[in-house]
Amino acid sequence: MPGYELTKDDYLKRLARIEGQVRGLQRLVEEDTYCIDVLTQISSVSGALRAVALGLLDEHVTHCVRDAALGGNQAETDEKISEAMQAIARLVKS
Amino acid sequence: MPGYELTKDDYLKRLARIEGQVRGLQRLVEEDTYCIDVLTQISSVSGALRAVALGLLDEHVTHCVRDAALGGNQAETDEKISEAMQAIARLVKS
Amino acid sequence: MPGYELTKDDYLKRLARIEGQVRGLQRLVEEDTYCIDVLTQISSVSGALRAVALGLLDEHVTHCVRDAALGGNQAETDEKISEAMQAIARLVKS
Amino acid sequence: MPGYELTKDDYLKRLARIEGQVRGLQRLVEEDTYCIDVLTQISSVSGALRAVALGLLDEHVTHCVRDAALGGNQAETDEKISEAMQAIARLVKS
Numbered sequence: 001m002p003g004y005e006l007t008k009d010d011y012l013k014r015l016a017r018i019e020g021q022v023r024g025l026q027r028l029v030e031e032d033t034y035c036i037d038v039l040t041q042i043s044s045v046s047g048a049l050r051a052v053a054l055g056l057l058d059e060h061v062t063h064c065v066r067d068a069a070l071g072g073n074q075a076e077t078d079e080k081i082s083e084a085m086q087a088i089a090r091l092v093k094s
Numbered sequence: 095m096p097g098y099e100l101t102k103d104d105y106l107k108r109l110a111r112i113e114g115q116v117r118g119l120q121r122l123v124e125e126d127t128y129c130i131d132v133l134t135q136i137s138s139v140s141g142a143l144r145a146v147a148l149g150l151l152d153e154h155v156t157h158c159v160r161d162a163a164l165g166g167n168q169a170e171t172d173e174k175i176s177e178a179m180q181a182i183a184r185l186v187k188s
Numbered sequence: 189m190p191g192y193e194l195t196k197d198d199y200l201k202r203l204a205r206i207e208g209q210v211r212g213l214q215r216l217v218e219e220d221t222y223c224i225d226v227l228t229q230i231s232s233v234s235g236a237l238r239a240v241a242l243g244l245l246d247e248h249v250t251h252c253v254r255d256a257a258l259g260g261n262q263a264e265t266d267e268k269i270s271e272a273m274q275a276i277a278r279l280v281k282s
Numbered sequence: 283m284p285g286y287e288l289t290k291d292d293y294l295k296r297l298a299r300i301e302g303q304v305r306g307l308q309r310l311v312e313e314d315t316y317c318i319d320v321l322t323q324i325s326s327v328s329g330a331l332r333a334v335a336l337g338l339l340d341e342h343v344t345h346c347v348r349d350a351a352l353g354g355n356q357a358e359t360d361e362k363i364s365e366a367m368q369a370i371a372r373l374v375k376s
Contacts (some may be wrong), residue, residue, distance in 0.1 A: 007122060026113070029109065035154045036178070037149055039184070042143055046147075050280060055130045056133055057129075057276065059129050066253075066255065069257025074258060079251055085242070086131070088136070089242055090133070090134065091136075092238060093238075093375060103298065144374060152367050155347070159363075160347075163354060166352065175344055179339070179343065182373075186373055186374055199311045200312065203304060207305055210304055214297045219293055222340050223342045227369040228337055230335045244320055245317075245321060248318060248321075252317070278325040
């Protein structure tokens with residue numbers, strides 16, 4: 001089993017931290033923080049979200065695609081790959 | 095006064111919605127939702143965050159840069175522009 | 189054989205068109221074209237390059253990963269997946 | 283005069299280098315180079331293009347916006363700012 005992915009708990013911890021950061025953003029806006037400082041925070045939240053997305057994508061390719069393919073199921077493999085490619089395209093543009 | 099920017103309240107509402115979306119992401123992970131569906135949700139949150147960032151950047155350029163410049167303050171104008179460019183560079187890469 | 193990928197010839201044609209667009213950019217700069225118009229052109233070139241990249245990535249996952257996995261070669265599959273994930277991470281940030 | 287922008291010649295040199303890189307990409311595809319290596323090259327070209335775009339944007343804000351604003355022309359300032367914001371939004375998504 002490849003060991004480089006995050007566990008479910010890691011994802012939950014990361015997302016809880018991101019939720020806290022978004023709450024922090026609201027505080028910054030409420031306190032009329034200088035907008036450049038708010039922007040810096042937003043870039044940090046975006047980066048954290050992207051890291052979660054890349055982790056999940058890795059999970060998908062490493063498990064869903066890999067397992068279907070190593071199991072010899074061509075149709076399912078192709079479907080999993082197609083879903084992965086669409087998710088990647090959305091991610092690259094988002 | 096240009097009227098195309100969001101009000102403080104609009105930002106707070108958008109950020110509260112984003113916070114709710116991030117909480118929703120945690121639920122999805124907890125319930126072992128298919129990772130492609132989680133990824134779709136993340137792309138949507140990223141897009142919402144980027145919209146907030148572009149709004150704040152507009153605010154900065156439309157107010158901070160514009161006001162300093164129309165007020166004839168060259169040094170402050172240049173500083174505001176330099177801050178804007180750094181925020182844009184971070185945004186483009188984040 | 190999945191039929192949705194581009195052929196080698198398609199890639200060459202697209203890249204030749206992108207090369208022409210980059211030559212066009214130099215002409216625009218030489219003729220002191222208004223910088224916003226140059227920027228619009230650059231966004232178009234970036235989009236075209238990204239489309240080529242997504243096509244190649246699809247190729248990699250659809251052939252290299254899929255073939256290694258359907259062939260039952262776990263070590264090679266994992267290496268191909270790892271290469272794909274690194275390419276995706278670079279792409280998402282570039 | 284702020285001195286941090288590129289000269290016209292710098293832009294032309296950078297674009298000529300990017301043109302050469304795109305020609306190199308065609309060679310890589312022609313020679314059936316491993317797609318991951320082509321992707322790495324594409325990320326490098328995209329990064330170079332983005333650097334040119336950020337330079338031009340800086341130019342626009344530093345000259346067009348700043349000059350209109352310091353010249354006291356509010357209508358022109360607002361138009362230049364609006365053009366800049368649209369270019370930034372395209373850049374962030376491209």
